[in-house]
Amino acid sequence: MADINIDPIAHLQNATNFSTFGGNNASIIEWGVNTVKSLSYFKIFVTLLCILLAYDQISYQLKKGSIVGPKWKWYPIIGPFLESLDPKFEEYKAKWYSGELSCVSIFHKFVIIASTRDLARKILQAPKYVKPCVVDVAVKILRPCNWVFLDGKAHTDYRRSLNGLFTKQALAQYLPSLETVIDKYIDRFVEVSKKNKYEPQVYFHEMREILCALSLRAFCGDYITEDQVRKIADDYYLVTAALELVNFPIIIPFTKTWYGKKTADAAMKIFEQCAQMAKDHIASGGESVCVMDAWVKLMHEAKNRDDEESRLYHREFTNKEISEAIFTFLFASQDASSSLCCWIFQIVADRPDILQKIREEQMAVRNNDLSKPIDLDLIDKMTYTNMVIKETLRYRPPVLMVPYVVKNKFPVTSNYTAPKGSMLIPTLYPALHDPEVYENPDEFIPERWVEGSAANAAKKNWLVFGCGPHVCLGQTYVMITFAALMGKFALYTDFEHKVTPLSEKIKVFATIFPKDDLLMTFRRRDPLTGKVSE
């Protein structure tokens, strides 16, 4: 191969001409420059590559310290990047059970996975050292000024102003709209099955749609039209795809991230219009029936008060700000809630005894009076249905891990300090499958949640919704919505699940889903007689 002379580095020599180094130093520099000059581009490239590879390995070893992880970065620079494009639940699981702290390095990112209950809690409750970590492109899609990117006191203060929108009292106002959506989708699911001659078919997409419709009705009430709900529900998967863990950080037209941003912008535009309608409605003395109304009402009422709570609403939240916050609620809820929905229908359909108990409870809490609308009082009495929801969340926790980034060097254990800039991921699954707390953790046993049981007492293990300053804002909403949803579907439909070898296998798509995408049929059922009609 022909050597190519190095002219481009002539500037190095020029630099030495200005130096004030003594004789020895000058000759060393001269030697260095001459050596470099004698090299070809190819040799320089190879040398730089070797330095880069050595740096990559040494940096990995230093960060890894004593924790479990590959001895070397077997695939230099990229690490297990290709595997992370198609995450496998079994591989995650192997990682969690390989040690309480384990690591991988992908490109420049050093990732530490914490898999015990206590370490997960310690991290989630350490805002001094960590903050939630999102993929780079999330900032562009959710917009940099969005409240979810606030940290420390700014986050705590903003969060306090949102907590009021998801209290039980606030949620009670949204229940009538939710019941309307549930009724509509009961008809729809039966219709879809009927069209398919009651042959089992994939219901994964229908589950995502019903959850999106429920959320949008709860957040925006009737300000959002049916068509807008359908459009957002249809397109939302583009946002999920754009925010996958591994995605290109720059938005290039016609790529996944571009479609994701377009969808998010269109949804936020609709939410902005809804926010204005909510402001007009509350200003004219209207009742609060959705999250937007509740938010505007809190602002309205705060004008004449000066207590600590009211002071949180003393400023006017703009329509844009409200729309961005509402989008974060949708973003936080859509995948996790759809995951829960798929699993609960599959699990209950596969266990007719459990379905029967839910039905009996649903009739009992209504005193056999089916005209009774769902309210908080009714939900509070649904003890068994609630245990089934809790057990589904434990057995198949939608959120497996919550990525955080280390802001300041963090002594996670007495032997290991997580370096600044690394990604630190508390894992929720092992705490929820801890055999010391949950006997036979891989079995689905709703009864383990009876009042006074070991599972109920082990509050520290209940990490389904995280803990600490970023604990899930929507957890009570989830429990109430699913009690209403499961209750009505159990009463008014007869649903069957087709079990395949993939049904119990877990597919990771932001959250977790049955690998066969949930094959089901729904038939109409008379709640009083139990008669099923086609």
Ligand code: HEM
């Ligand atoms: C089954 C359904 C859901 C599950 C399993 C779930 C789980 C979680 C988890 C694990 C976190 C992170 C907590 C932490 O970092 O400590 C979180 C945060 C959050 N969730 Fe949920 N979630 C669900 C549904 C919802 C719904 C319906 C909403 C809508 C209101 C919601 C709103 C949020 C928000 C806004 C945050 C971020 C809170 C903050 O940073 O202050 N989630 N959720």
